Amino acid sequence: MAAYRSIYLNDEHLAFRDSVARFVDEQIIPHINQWEEDGGLPSELYQQAAELGLFGIGYPEELGGFEADPFYKVLSTIEISRAGSGGLMANLFTHDIAIPPLILDTQHPLRDSVCTAVLSGQQRAALAITEPSGGSDVANIQTRASRDGDDYVINGSKTFITSGMDADWFTVAVRTGGEGAGGVSLILVPRDAPGFTRTPLKKMGWWCSDTATLYFDDCRVPVANRIGPENAGFPFIMQNFNNERLGLAAQAWGLANAAFEEALEWAQQRKTFGKPIIHHQVIRHKLTDMRARLDAARAYLFEITWLISKNQAKPADLAQLKNHCTDLIEYIAPEAVQILGGAGYMRETKSERIFRETKVLSIGGGTREIMNELAARQQGWL
Ligand SMILES: Cc1cc2nc3c(=O)[nH]c(=O)nc-3n(C[C@H](O)[C@H](O)[C@H](O)COP(=O)(O)OP(=O)(O)OC[C@H]3O[C@@H](n4cnc5c(N)ncnc54)[C@H](O)[C@@H]3O)c2cc1C
Known part of the structure; x- marks a missing residue:
């Protein structure tokens, strides 16, 4: 489980996080390298994720979802990111960017059948x-x-x-x-x-x-x-982007944290010049810098998530948060690879994969440049 404390989390949040963590440890981490090489996920994973409630977070109960504040989505994203594969997140949760407009159109003739099939993991x-x-x-x-x-x-x-x-x-x-x-x-x-x-x-x-x-x-x-x-599609698209940006920010943080944890463990075990490399000051200071930036970004992520839960977040908040978290992973991933040395360049380490996944996060869901533009305009600076 990703280790952190927060004043924003209650017992229900933590229990949910534990159940997702178990699922990730048992059903995802042992297989993820193979799925990455195969270029896809097994069909039973969609059913398993649906049964655990991962697909239904925050969706209407009558369609197979359950009421949840936005922390549930953020916490599950962080836990699943421990597997070190953004591709897994993109694949499993594409519906989170696809069906929200349909959910809002309560008169749509296909709304109930399509959303129920998707949230139960039968269709995508x-x-x-x-x-x-x-x-x-x-x-x-x-x-x-x-x-x-x-x-x-x-x-x-x-x-x-x-x-x-x-x-x-x-x-x-x-x-x-x-x-x-x-x-x-x-x-x-x-x-x-x-x-x-x-x-x-x-x-x-x-x-x-x-x-x-x-x-x-x-x-x-x-x-x-x-x-x-x-x-009247454009407002639906804009609203959708806000959800996607929170998800991408949480994913960037979760993947960066996974790379850090792999680098820390490596630094404690890998020996050079007769001692674990964490005993070389430059390596442990790298890790301290990484941890400090991760902790600061997590506080920011949770602050904006809390504002969303109170309907107080603005699109500019999400745009800036997304950029902050994608900048974070672009700093953490190369540092993690560096600490792993040659192993960090080899397939099957999380850091190698996460390094290859950094750029998509500052391109997809709105590029870094567009996020800044949107934020500057919305702040009323122009
Ligand atoms: C792996 C992956 C998965 C994706 N999944 C989806 C998906 O499921 N659905 C979907 O619809 N899209 C998806 N996308 C597309 C993604 O949203 C776009 O790539 C992104 O919005 C940028 O569009 P573009 O690639 O056409 O770049 P362009 O819009 O051509 O931009 C090129 C460059 O110019 C910069 N730029 C553009 N306009 C400005 C400006 N006004 N000021 C400053 N700089 C500017 C951009 O920031 C960028 O750096 C995905 C992309 C990737 C890589």
């Missing part, structure tokens, strides 16, 4: 916003959905989509109106919709998470599949 859902022409300028997406009787006919392409090959349902951002944010809608597209195809992408890290390009070629989907009113 993905979110498709980014396009080959660019991901940062979300209001400028080009994929168009045109009305034809009771259908939308979708043409365009999406790329870098997590679970793009494996998902059963896709929450897709499309242009149904004029230019800009006011012309964007969200549509739920099933994997077998006519005119919808996908190709896989290879990448630097996150190997056990599939990533794909999606093609919509006169793809037909019923108008009833639209999520929310026409041309």
Whole structure:
């Protein structure tokens, strides 16, 4: 279990954290290296995670979820990150970025069946916003959905989509109106919709998470599949990003902490010049610096989580937190690899994998530059 104390956590939080920690120790850590090499997760893991309640955190009870303050999600993310694989998190929890807009559309004809299937681990859902022409300028997406009787006919392409090959349902951002944010809608597209195809992408890290390009070629989907009113998709997307940014910040912290713990253990055991390397002052001072920055970032993470629980957090808080935690991992991961020496460059150490996973965290869910831009504008500085 990740070791930390906090005034924000009560007994229920800690009991939940313990149950997730046991699951990670027994069901994930022994297998994660193989899953990374295989490029995917076994289907039974989705059922096991669902049964433990990991998929339902904060979702409506009638759909298979349970009421939970945002600390539950943060704590479970940190525990699962101890396995040292962001790809595992991206794969298992893609639904957390895909279904929140559908949950909000209580009139949607497929809401209950799709969300129940996804939260029980039987089906999977993905979110498709980014396009080959660019991901940062979300209001400028080009994929168009045109009305034809009771259908939308979708043409365009999406790329870098997590679970793009494996998902059963896709929450897709499309242009149904004029230019800009006011012309964007969200549509739920099933994997077998006519005119919808996908190709896989290879990448630097996150190997056990599939990533794909999606093609919509006169793809037909019923108008009833639209999520929310026409041309009102943009606010759903923005709200969704806030959840995603908290998750990515917690993941960055959890992975950085996992790399630190591996480096500390290594430093206590590995001997050079007749003594464990932690007895070389430069190594133990590296570890002290790493620990201090981790502890400070965790206090910040929990402070913002608490503000979210009180409905007092602003999008700027989440943007700044995400940057702070992704900066942290970009500092911690290379230091951990350095302390492990050659072993840190070898596959199957957590630090090697985490090192390869640092950059995706400051790109996905909004880049570092866009987070700063959003925060500066929202602070009212311009
Ligand atoms: C592994 C992985 C998984 C992903 N999963 C998903 C997913 O499931 N669904 C999905 O929709 N997307 C997903 N993405 C896409 C991700 O959200 C985008 O990559 C990201 O938003 C950036 O878009 P882009 O790559 O097109 O870069 P661009 O928008 O082309 O930006 C390129 C560079 O320019 C900078 N830049 C752009 N505009 C400005 C500006 N105004 N000021 C300063 N700098 C600027 C950016 O910060 C960046 O450094 C994923 C990406 C990766 C790598």
